[in-house]
Amino acid sequence: MASNIVPTSDLEPGGAAPSGFEGDRSAGSLGGVVRGYVDRLRGGDLGALPAVLGIVVLTLLFYALRPETFLTPLNITNLIIQAAPITLLAMGLVWILLLGDIDLSAGVVSGVCAAVSAQLLAQQGAPWWVAVLAALVTGAVIGLFTGTLVALIGIPSFVVTLALFLAFQGVTLRVIGQGGTVPIRDETIRGLTNSYIPVGAGWALAAAVIAAYAVLQLNRWRTQRSKGLDSQPLIVVVGRIVLIAVIVLVLTAILNADRALSRAVELQGIPYAIPVVVVLLLVLTFLLGRTTFGRHVYAVGGNSEAARRAGISVTRIRIMVFMLSSSMAAVSGLVAAARLSSVTPGSGGGNTLLYAVGAAVIGGTSLFGGRGRIRDAVLGGLVIAIIDNGLGLLQVSAYLNYIITGGVLLLAASVDALARRRAAAGKS
């Protein structure tokens, strides 16, 4: 269809002058980028700002309150492992929130999937990859079911997933058995959070990630520049590469430091769950930002009627998003199970879902649909894990922990709602 449109452009490289889009030019300067960013903030698009501020402020706060323990390599490693399942669940929920839907059952779905694979490992003696595959398939099937009820039958997602939130707790109970706990003994799955990449390999991996990121970013910049398209100034691109490099290197250094409490043993290296999170971050970011599917998800979330009139099957997109999200819940459930080395009937219940939704929203994903990125889940997941971890170190009472975490989610949702109002006000 697209091929019958022959580009009639003979724009010279770097010259968009004929069409008179002078704005495209002015954005090319550093000042233009800064102005554009300030305009976006004013317009209500806060992006990653609240999450980054949250990470910095909370880190300083807990460091001030617990200088002995909070910023030790051991605690940072714990914190990151704590963040992993939250982040993975949130990475799926970002998609649902982009559509303007909600999945209240995502937490317990992670429990069901973990229970299925734990039982396969324990009862059938299945190899680890069969268990992982089974969890993913379970997630996808559940997503198909939920998505069909929401998109095809037309029940509001809030109601469908509230009902399934209850029903799936029963399923987990049935799979595991009354009062039981299924231990995970498989070394590969336990290894997600309990074994570590050798120090040398960890550094090599970090270097490879930085190099790949730099090459991709610079390549994209060069293509945009040579074709005279909208592009950011080189200094911003380089700045972003340097920022990513510093973050990756600092994290690698911390994780590669010996964090054992006694001098007799060595405990160092990156937990395997981290590359899992990073790979999924990259894959999902690609899917959301660079493929038709991702573009259509944004369109459905922004204006589903426009998407429908553009010939996009809104029903298909919604069902696929629910399948994707539930599959991510399965991954999250596996990592959580690895961390606790067991699956219980309560797995995925409690505050699991609240944490994940909170992570996505704090990271900058809108509850109203249409706005969000995968990295929001990572940033927000870290904020939530810092709160959880910090409050644990402070040994605050359980009641306070609940109230504070709930309060943080409310705060994030208020920021989202206010930003949206601001954006709506700025338009008229």
Place this chain on the structure above:
Amino acid sequence: MTVPHAEGGSPILELRGVDKSFGAVQVLHGVDLKVYPGKVTALVGDNGAGKSTLIKSIAGIHPIDGGQILFDGQPVSITGPRDSAALGLEVVYQDLALADNLDVVQNMFLGRERKHGIVLDEASMEQAARDTLAKLSVRTLKSVRQLVSSLSGGQRQTVAIAKAVLWESKVVILDEPTAALGVAQTRQVLDLVRRLADTGHAVVFISHNMVDVFEVSDRIAALYLGRMAADVPISTVDRGQVIELITAGRSGDIGLAPAVSEVV
């Protein structure tokens, strides 16, 4: 701007005796309409005269019950939006089918994205969008990578119309494109409507504003209670006659037979 046109040339889109009912209510009664390439046909009529139903029938949203639609002289059957899109019919809706959270390029290519394998081909889409806007002499957009939410009403209308041009539509139907626009923005959109026709598109322009209608249109088609009261070159009627056609269905010797206009 308006040039008198003889009945010469063949219509690209022709309706013959189109009927449409919703349940017991017949909304369109044997409607005839001819739409010519390179000309702006104004479709006027009071609220409830059937303008929206007529364009939705052409767009395939409400398939017709009776009569014929001819495209390029050939009878065609339009049973869904995809059929009309495939023929080269593009409707720009009043409520603007644009997604606020996407930028101009993304909106123009929505549903018809260009790809390299599975990856979106942003470079070629951005260039094509830019070229199309340049071809229409649109100079009011700051950047083609601006989010649509940051655009004014006139700019949004412009993007929606440019989308139709990008897809090389032969017939572009504009549903009240100047409603809710300020003076300067109306000016921009009317200029664009004229350029659209001058580049060979057949344009159907729905409006309540007689000033706009007389400014850009070559032909005028007046609907009265679901019947086509007149489909004539605009040079043969004046504003008073058009208003009579809209409100009474006839004016002097043009329009519906007295019996019809009085009975219904």
